Every structure is written in C-alpha cells, then in structure tokens.
Amino acid sequence: MGRLLAIDYGRKRTGLAVTDPAQIIANGLTTVDTSKLWDYLTAYLDRETVDCVVVGMPFQMNGEPSDNQRNITPFLNRWRKHYPHIPIVEYDERFTSVMAHRTMLDAGLGKMARRNKALVDEISATIILQSYMESRSYLKSENQ
Numbered sequence: 001m002g003r004l005l006a007i008d009y010g011r012k013r014t015g016l017a018v019t020d021p022a023q024i025i026a027n028g029l030t031t032v033d034t035s036k037l038w039d040y041l042t043a044y045l046d047r048e049t050v051d052c053v054v055v056g057m058p059f060q061m062n063g064e065p066s067d068n069q070r071n072i073t074p075f076l077n078r079w080r081k082h083y084p085h086i087p088i089v090e091y092d093e094r095f096t097s098v099m100a101h102r103t104m105l106d107a108g109l110g111k112m113a114r115r116n117k118a119l120v121d122e123i124s125a126t127i128i129l130q131s132y133m134e135s136r137s138y139l140k141s142e143n144q
Contacts, residue, residue: 002049006129008056008093008121009072010034015121017129023051026129031118038078050086053079056093056128091132093124 004023008015014037016029032040044050055076058068079088 002051004052004054004129004133005029005044005050006054006056006091006125006132008125008128009037009068009075010121011068011071013118013121015118015123015125016040017122017125018048019129019133021049023133026126026133028122028126031121037075045083045086053086053088054091054129054132055088056124057090058093089132091128093128 001021001023003021004019004026006017006026008017012034013031014034015031017026018029019026030040055072057072076088076090079086
C-alpha cells in the first residue's frame with residue numbers, strides 16, 4: 001500500500017503532508033518554494049509509492065472559487081498529464097489556515113513560531129490530509 005500525499009498549494013510556498021504506508025497517520029512532510037514544487041515531487045515519487053494526491057482547493061465563504069484556484073489548475077493539469085496512474089483529488093480547504101494557527105496555539109508554540117508561514121503551510125496540508133482521511137473513513141462506514 002502506498003502513501004497519501006496532501007498539497008496545500010500557494011503562490012510562493014506549498015505545504016506538503018503525507019501518511020505512513022498503511023495510510024493511518026497524517027504527518028507534515030515539508031514546505032517547498034512553489035517554483036521548486038515539481039522537482040521536489042518528482043524526486044519524492046522516485047523514492048516513495050503514492051496511491052493518491054489530495055490537493056486543497058480554496059473556496060470563498062459563499063462557495064465560489066478563490067483567486068488562488070487559477071494558480072492551482074495548471075498544476076492539476078500537469079499532474080494528470082505526467083502521472084495519470086496516480087489519482088488526484090480536489091478537497092475543500094476552507095479554514096485550514098485558521099485551524100493551523102489554532103493548532104499552533106494549542107501546542108503552545110511561541111509567537112515567533114506562529115509567524116513561520118512555512119510551518120503554517122505544512123500544518124495546513126496535514127489538516128487537509130487528516131480531514132480527507134476522516135471523510136473517506138466516514139463514507140466507508142456509511143456504505144456498510
């Protein structure tokens with residue numbers, strides 16, 4: 001069984017999270033400069049098996065796509081072209097940055113650590129992945 005990989009795509013930085021091979025626990029992986037994301041993912045896929053990629057899709061409160069979605073669409077198209085055998089799932093990421101800041105507060109991180117935008121992006125990717133895993137688990141239990 002391969003890992004699940006989550007992507008919190010941003011204009012400058014992209015947060016990444018991944019599961020263990022058994023797909024039980026979501027952990028932050030890293031934050032990469034978005035300009036270097038493709039190279040990072042290519043190298044990662046050379047050494048790890050990934051069953052599915054979950055990309056956080058930003059929506060406004062009214063459900064309309066946010067401005068950042070136009071930056072994500074070319075990435076999605078490129079992924080589907082180069083890795084058609086690895087499914088990519090678009091997942092609603094509303095509130096993940098707020099939840100990431102809350103997680104940092106709850107963990108007792110100091111003010112300087114909470115200002116670390118790269119850490120916020122990595123935690124956001126982890127929240128996206130954990131939420132996706134929980135929704136998938138919920139759907140499985142509903143269908144039984």
